[in-house]
Amino acid sequence: MPPVLIGSHCSIAGGLHLAIEEATRLGLDCVQVFTKNQRRWASTPLHRDEIKAWTQAITAVGWDRSRVVSHNSYLVNLATPDACARARSIALQRDETERCEALGIAACVIHPGAHLGAQRKPREPNRLGEPPSTDELDGLRRIAASLDELHRQLKGFRTITLLETTVGSGTNLGYDFGHLRMIRELVRAPERVGFCIDTCHIVAAGHDCSTPSRAKAVLERFDAECGLDQVHAVHVNDSVGACGSRVDRHEHIGHGACGASCFRAVLKHPKLRGRPMILETAKEAGPADEPWDIVNARELRRLAGVRAKR
Numbered sequence: 001m002p003p004v005l006i007g008s009h010c011s012i013a014g015g016l017h018l019a020i021e022e023a024t025r026l027g028l029d030c031v032q033v034f035t036k037n038q039r040r041w042a043s044t045p046l047h048r049d050e051i052k053a054w055t056q057a058i059t060a061v062g063w064d065r066s067r068v069v070s071h072n073s074y075l076v077n078l079a080t081p082d083a084c085a086r087a088r089s090i091a092l093q094r095d096e097t098e099r100c101e102a103l104g105i106a107a108c109v110i111h112p113g114a115h116l117g118a119q120r121k122p123r124e125p126n127r128l129g130e131p132p133s134t135d136e137l138d139g140l141r142r143i144a145a146s147l148d149e150l151h152r153q154l155k156g157f158r159t160i161t162l163l164e165t166t167v168g169s170g171t172n173l174g175y176d177f178g179h180l181r182m183i184r185e186l187v188r189a190p191e192r193v194g195f196c197i198d199t200c201h202i203v204a205a206g207h208d209c210s211t212p213s214r215a216k217a218v219l220e221r222f223d224a225e226c227g228l229d230q231v232h233a234v235h236v237n238d239s240v241g242a243c244g245s246r247v248d249r250h251e252h253i254g255h256g257a258c259g260a261s262c263f264r265a266v267l268k269h270p271k272l273r274g275r276p277m278i279l280e281t282a283k284e285a286g287p288a289d290e291p292w293d294i295v296n297a298r299e300l301r302r303l304a305g306v307r308a309k310r
Helices: 017-025 048-061 083-103 134-153 177-186 199-205 212-225 260-268 292-304
Strands: 005-009 030-033 068-071 107-110 160-164 193-198 231-235 276-279
Touching: 005 292, 017 030, 017 048, 030 276, 048 083, 068 083, 068 276, 083 107, 083 134, 107 193, 107 231, 134 177, 160 177, 160 231, 177 193, 177 212, 193 199, 199 231, 199 260, 212 260, 260 292, 276 292
Parallel strands: 005 030, 005 276, 030 068, 068 107, 107 160, 160 193, 193 231, 231 276
Antiparallel strands: none
């Protein structure tokens, strides 16, 4: 049985390699990073010394490429109907993927995107399991076409794109598992596309994980729609917002609306073992001034039934 891999999103301030050192210091098994400033369109090209320091850090801890994932820029929107904006997003995502390839990072997590068409009414629930609206379907097709263009430009790359589940706020796509399935079905090279489940996002989108049987059913639905074998990373975050709230705010493990049953179902599922389980929670000092990453990782390992590292 593969191990349970608990990690966190770590800062690259001062150098990409420092994220690996920080993860090791915290006793983590894997890591997620931004390869550059996630809120800027422009970026400085990677220098060979940066790549060398990163590679040496990975080698020093004995990790393979599957233990490191990146998250793309928040500026990318592959679903936009604006042709100029979409071309700019494709170019930025190309840069993200090229950086991952140069660093040997296995996968880049992306939010599917917002279609920017007709928005659901504020109190209208996410229509889980229903066919997408016309605007949603158009957005899903634009995402697939954008990925096709990216793959055409980057032939032979090993880094894959992971479509992340979302809360479905505004016109954002990905709150319904069927959205992710459709994108992967539409692309010409589906082997270059996988998925990332975010526990906060699925609960806030309306997938009820409040009991063991309900959490199991949610994962079974995902497996039927998308295939859990195509999940290459998991974001393990608790949710400030209640189930169906569409509020994308992460909370520390055990302090939000997800519930222990949600985390146990994810952590113990045999098809998700060995996948990076990444915390994206606040970094301030926790109880007794212990870093929250250590506190949250310890709680996740307890829920998974594995021995804590510290």
